[in-house]
Amino acid sequence: MSIKAKPKGIPLLGEFVYFRSILTAASMEYTPREIEKKWKAYWDTHQVYRVSHQSDKPKFYVLDMFPYPSGAGLHVGHPLGYIASDIYARYMRHKGYNVLHPMGYDAFGLPAEQYAIQTGVHPAKATAENIARYRTQLDNIGFSYDWNRELKTCDPAYYKWTQWIFLQLFEHYYDLDADKALPVSELVARFEQSGNEKVRAAGTPHAGFSASEWKTMSPKQKDDVLMNYRLAFRQVTYVNWCEELGTVLANDEVKDGVSERGGFPVERRPMLQWLLRITAYAERLLHDLDTLEWSDSMKKMQSNWIGRSEGAQLFFPIDGSDKKIEIFTTRPDTIFGATFMVLAPEHDWVKGLTSPEHEESVAAYLKYANARSERERMAEKEITGVPLGSFAINPFNGEKIPIWISEYVLKDYGTGAIMAVPSDDDRDYKFARHFGLPVIEIIDKSAYPGATRQDKVGVMINSGFLTGMEVPEAIKTILNRIEEKEIGKRQVNYKLRDAIYSRQRYWGEPFPVIYDPDGVAHPMKEEDLPLELPNLEDFQPSGGGKSPLARHEEWVDLPNGWRRETDTMPGFAGSSWYFLRYMDPHNGEAFASPDAIHYWKDVDLYIGGTEHAVGHLMYARFWNKFLYDKGLVPVIEPFKKLVNQGMIQGVIEYMYLQKEKVDGVSRFVSAEMVGDKEDAYARIPIHVEYVEDYGSPHSYVGIKGIEQFIEWRPEFVDAIFECAQGVYQKGVFTSRNGGKSSHLVTVSEVGKMSKRYFNVINPDDVVNEYGADCFRMYEMFLGPLEQAKPWDTKGIDGVSKFLRKFWGLFFNDQGEWDISEEAPTREELKTLHLCIKKVREDLERFSFNTCVSGFMIATNELRRLNTNKRSILEPMAVLLAPFAPHVAEELWHRLGHDTTVVEAKYPEWDETHLLEDSVTYPISINGKKRATIDLPVGMPVPEVEKAAMEMQAVQKWLEGMTVRKIIVVPNRMINIVAN
RNA sequence: GCCGAAGUGGCGGAACUGGUAGACGCGCUGGACUCAAAAUCCAGUGAUGGCAACAUCGUGUGGGUUCGAGUCCCACCUUCGGUACCA
Secondary structure (H helix, E strand, C coil), rough: CCCCCCCCCCCCCHHHHHHHHHHHHCCCCCCHHHHHHHHHHHHHCCCCCCCCCCCCCCCEEEEEEECCCCCCCCCCCHHHHHHHHHHHHHHHHHCCCCEEEECCCCCCCCHCCCCCCCHHHHHHHHHHHHHHHHHHHHHHHCCCCCHHCCEEECHCCCCCCHHHHHHHHHHHEEEEECCEEEHHHHHHHHHHHHHHCCEEECCCCCCCCCCHHHHHHCCCHHHHHCCCCCCCEEEEEEEECCCCCCCEEEEEEECEEEEECCCCCCCCEEEEEEECHHHHHHHHHHHHHCCCCHHHHHHHHHHHHEEEEEEEEEEEEECCCCEEEEEEECCHHHHHCCEEEEEECCCCCCHCCCHHHHHHHHHHHHHHHHHHCHHHHHCCCCCCCEEEEEEEECCCCCCEEEEHHHHCCCCCCCEEEEECCCCCHHHHHHHHHHHHCCCCEEEECCCCCCCCCCCCCCCHHHHHHHCCCCCHHHHHHHHHHHHHHEEEEEEECCCCCCEECCCCCCCCECCCCCCCCCCCCCECCHHCCCCCCCCCCCCCHHHCCCCHHHCCHHECCCCCCEEECCCCCCCCCHCCEEEHCCCCCCCCCCCCCCHHHHHHHHHHHHHHHECCCCCCCHHHHHHHHHHCCCCCCCCCEECCCEEEEEEEEEEEEEEECCCCEECCEEEECCCCHCCCCCEEEEEEEECCHHHHHHCCCCCEHHHHHHHHHHHHHHCCCCCCCEEEEEECCCEEEEEECCCCCCCCEEEEEEECCCHHCCCCCCHHHHHHCCHHHHHHHHHHHHHCCCCCCCCCCHHHHHHHHHHHHHCCCCCCHHHHHHHHCCCCCHHHHHHHHHHHHHHHHHHHHHHHHHHHHHHHHHHHHHCCCCEEEEEHHHHHHHCCCCCCCCHHHHHHCCCCCCCCCCHCCCCCCCCCCCCEEEEEEEEECEEEEEEEEEEEECCCCCHHHHHHHHHHHHHHHHCCEEEEEEEECCEEEEEECCC
């Protein structure tokens, strides 16, 4: 019996194994249940995995990405990375490192709040239950976590420091001269001295002011000015607003422009929110990628996300007005080809630039664009836009060009306005073609065949003083001219946007901020932290886009008339710094003690999914850099080495349900009958365990499966099930044309493992049947860590057999423990040392799957050799310990040790045991293998050539041909080129 | 759309630096053991042709570089992850 998502209450093979073990001599049978239970208890009582920073050993920090404890519990995909990191952590410990390997929970978040809205269960309660379930599931797998360091972001003792770091961000600005964060108090001192003219800081554009102007400002005015500088600041940004639900929605909750819940319209609405000025760190976030041992693709994703581009800020005068539109362009050289301008629909000036005759069409377009999500707008499937009816003047040739608005220009990128050059930009070109706008060729690319529209190559034509120049020269020239004419300047632009940090939600960290009656934001005092999240019973949003907290007036309104911030922090708040808290998780005086931080420093190995490539990893790097600027952490990057695990997918099985009922009865049909009439049927996902051969093209439900299905969905008790060769209805199978097959073929699809597809496979069930050691090794054996792969329990038998065989090496044919102290043979030593080499080398390159096959090969070989020598088997047990710690511990103790195998020294290989006398060369003729020959290792090349040429099989192939060349790669291959 | 990744037997995958494609495991086929089944053990297993030796084809598709390409280059197809408020 193999496990498919196991229905509750069905006894599994594991119980049978257990039962059998009681009847047989307990010493010989491999009984993972007993062994694993025993050693888990041992590790726990001896606190084997507890670590301290007070150590003389070198440190090593292995971290898993913070899990969010979802209501569905862990499925077999989650532990993949945890197992890999656990194996590596154990390996490093065997190598003598003091290994920090902690685990905890990213416990604030939207799902718990949605669940609360639907069921009334308090998020704190649901989260605590989910965490408890996760913990049980994790414990089942035998991880080497130091559970004394467990974290929960929703714990006030933890979020006290999340709030504290937020306040530090609030109290700092980014000084471009110092190239680091400095206190706002210093900025204020400079304003008092000389206004903001000499200040070079990352900030929101705003007017200049003098010292005396600063001094006359009201507190509210000063607060507004400082918001342009603070690293945590308030600004108006757009949110997905759903009027019907009275709430702001996550992009995730919006599907095709309507809310996923209820299908109500969603529009983009401006709202005053907190943001973090991550853009201040853009350059450093980009530059420091070079110092990281991350995959090139991951670095590339981050660097593309940051999206640094060099170009020019340029002002275009508006016809009939003294206003000038600011744009950013990376191609100032193409300005003579600019035939129109495009503004984002949200651009502040749209209203003012709309001429009376265009008011109607512009209003209609704004309404359209407003209902479109940012994602849809960027996807550029259709070309939309309207002219405003006003014109800009090209500052170089004085041409009047029309101003349009279109959704492909985004408010938050650059200045929200572009000059459109259809000849040299694809999107501009498509837009011009669609609306019949002129295209002026300005670059002759005839010397560069194959160059695309956007490529920066060619010779300028039709371009005034630029005509005749090559593009790079033209760019330089025009930049200089722009600066001379003072109509703009060189500028570096980033695609990276500041991070919106407000959520109109309950289940998150409260902001430690209070507003005075003027609306000036004041930080809470450090000694008053944490500001605890008050208890609520109703989690429906408050009116006007406010968080549920806004209804809790006693909490919001302070006795002195000041008010609390009612928004809460986003999910990434707690996870942006948790790796630091693990270093010193119980500290009440600081987020972690300097001692601990200076010992553990940074994460040496970080394992998690690529889905965090640009979110969490960017924010965490940003926070770390800020804390570095403050002198609070010693390293510029928190995650030295990053390994991305692939996602384990599930199989989704569907039955076809005819959309139209037959005489009021539902009708399911076997998939092969559907043919090209898909439209007439609905796909109904069903529990994968009802399906035979699930995942294969022939997967089907039989009578038993149909009956299980009806039990689960009683509304289909009367339904017709049209099988391959007959019909099943109400417990009766009627054959058609004498056929007997009652298979109803289902459609299989690879997809997410999720509650909604009834295909979640719980690791507990697998561990229960096969044991944790087997589960760990099977997860690794499935394939390369980095690759996505579908889960299939079928193959697990191979690993299970391997473990029993490995165990069997220590016993004789009578099932008695039988270990000899004799000296090993040469062959045995070679097998052992080959295995050590394979496992160690593969571990170093995170190739866990090939380690497992290495163990299998060695075990098969040692069985063949009938090995029972301590000198071979004891190192094998230690070698296996990181992968299968329970069975290794059991064997280690049976071998006579009374300390844990966890601390045993990892075996090393000796090349002298691996030397071969001869090598089998393949002989290729013109690249095709035609023969092989055994030759001594290290034979000189001329002799190898001679030996090969003398072979009959070779001569046969060379008949009538002339040998042109013989290529010999020593100890690898021989290739003869002839014609 | 944009950014990133992956496509190898019936299945999961191996081949690390351009050098014997398919290690290891599952499944399947045949055999041993068994009253029988399970478990276990032994043998075979990319496709096509052939009694066989062997030959031809074969790493998503089309092209290219090379003595030699799963691996490098160009174009394309499909699937997956991200796309800024899921975590």
